[in-house]
Amino acid sequence: MTKNISEKSFESFNWLDIKGPTEAQLEDIAKKFDLEVFPVKDSVEHGHLPKIEKIKNFNFIILRAYTANEYDNNSTVGELSNKVAFFYNEKQLITIHRTSFPFLEDIFKSDLKCTSVYELLIRIFKEIILTYNAPSQWQTDQIDEVEKTIFLKQQNKISLEDLYFQKAETRITKKLLVLTQNVINKFHVPEENSSALEDVKDNLVKLILAYEEAMDDAINLMNTFMSVTAQKNNDVVKLLTVFSAFFLPLTFLVGVYGMNFKYMPELEWKYGYLYAIIFMFVMCVFIYIWFKRKNIM
Structure with missing residues (x-):
């Protein structure tokens, strides 16, 4: 063998x-x-x-x-x-x-x-x-x-x-x-x-x-x-969406008043800047309350 x-x-x-x-x-x-x-x-x-x-x-x-x-x-x-x-x-x-x-x-x-x-x-x-x-x-x-x-x-x-x-x-x-x-x-x-x-x-x-x-x-x-x-990816997308919802209207407002037209009456207001800030704050509060009622946040 x-x-x-x-x-x-x-x-x-x-x-x-x-x-x-x-x-x-x-x-x-x-x-x-x-x-x-x-x-x-x-x-x-x-x-x-x-x-x-x-x-x-x-x-x-x-x-x-x-x-x-x-x-x-x-x-x-x-x-x-x-x-x-x-x-x-x-x-x-x-x-x-x-x-x-x-x-x-x-x-x-x-x-x-x-x-x-x-x-x-x-x-x-x-x-x-x-x-x-x-x-x-x-x-x-x-x-x-x-x-x-x-x-x-x-x-x-x-x-x-x-x-x-x-x-x-x-x-x-x-x-x-x-x-x-x-x-x-x-x-x-x-x-x-x-x-x-x-x-x-x-x-x-x-x-x-x-x-x-x-x-x-x-x-x-x-x-x-x-x-x-x-689910993790969805959470990330949801977070980005929430941020976008807050900043999109604020960006729009800033964009409007960033235009270089000569006759924009709000630019001559003494408290125009303060009014704009208050309006932005109110808008953020409104969006937050709306999200809470819809159980998005």
Whole structure:
């Protein structure tokens, strides 16, 4: 065996784990186990979503484990997760993946005693689904922090870009879990393994509900942020309008008496300046009272 290919024997089956295989290695695996070359090569191609199908004497499953970091801004399936491909029958399990997964290495190195290939598959499926647990809590915590910031009047500390990525991550992750649920529901096991499989299904349902709630919260949070921002802009416009309402008539009065006509009788009044100031003051009081009665101020 080469460095990136490991093999482990159990009582009734063998497990072949392949990490980052070359094209030649994939062709050798396909030839050795009488598999079609294209599905084997597809197992390391980017972008495939969870699925299950029958290929000759093997069943073929693709699942995706969550691999993104907490503070990364991701918006695609490939950025959020990496896949593991499974080819299995009663006597053989082959796992193929491009990158290393700690849970796979731990299972491989452990003294786990599996009586059937289904028992091992269920164990691996459970670990893959568990990779979505921590991100679910991350999303909840981040939403709570953003919510506090919005309602504590600190909108300037919020990035609309971060809100977008948060919504995108929850939406994509939920879709991945729903597709995974479809695969698990089509995965048939012997009666003695049905209880363990049901436990995996229950965990999936809980995660889907958690991400659905997080997605709804993220959407509502973005809408709230946009509403609060719009309200803030409206307040600014309202303030400017109020100032304009006060100064527009005063500016008009000043403009009239700033004209350079020779015969303007008010310019000869001894108390003309005082009258103009008093008139401006009365006009401001009138505008203020009118605004108050209309509940504008």
